[in-house]
Amino acid sequence: MPAKTAKATSVSRISISLPPALLDQLDAMVAKRGYESRSQAIGEMVNYQLAEHKRQLGDEVMVGTVTLLYDRSTRDVQKRLADLQYQHIDEVVSSLHVHLDHNQIMEVVLVQGHARRLRTIANAMISLRGVITGRLQLMAALMPPLQAPAATD
Secondary structure, three states: OOHHHHHOOOOOOOOOOOOOHHHHHHHHHHOOOOOOOHHHHHHHHHHHHHHHHHHHHOEEEEEEEEEEEOOOOOOOHHHHHHHHHHHHOEEEEEEEEEEEEOOOOEEEEEEEEEEEHHHHHHHHHHHOOOOOEEEEEEEEEOOOOOOOOOOOO
């Protein structure tokens, strides 16, 4: 087995101590969410906290979504959102919008870049007049390139 694969599948054992009430809450969550084990649940929590730490530092390249709910009847809100996405074309990968009712639209924008820059872009979108609510969700992951690099001869 190649070294990279072996490392990705190996695990290290640690021991933690929890107060009984916290352990009971953990066990209830494990059962309710359908985790295979406490380790799986705790591993997900650690991954989430590490991603949050990287997001707060702002220097890591991350992938994520900006989810927006906006009122399409607000003058030029769709145009301004499209303009912002175009202005940040290096970070905006794709977007999808869904008409929820006559005037409300939910838009999900897929982004990748330095966390600090993505936060700035998301804040610009969320603060537009007509946007009812919005949220940036980042993960410590990268998307593969959309095109393979050109071969050099």
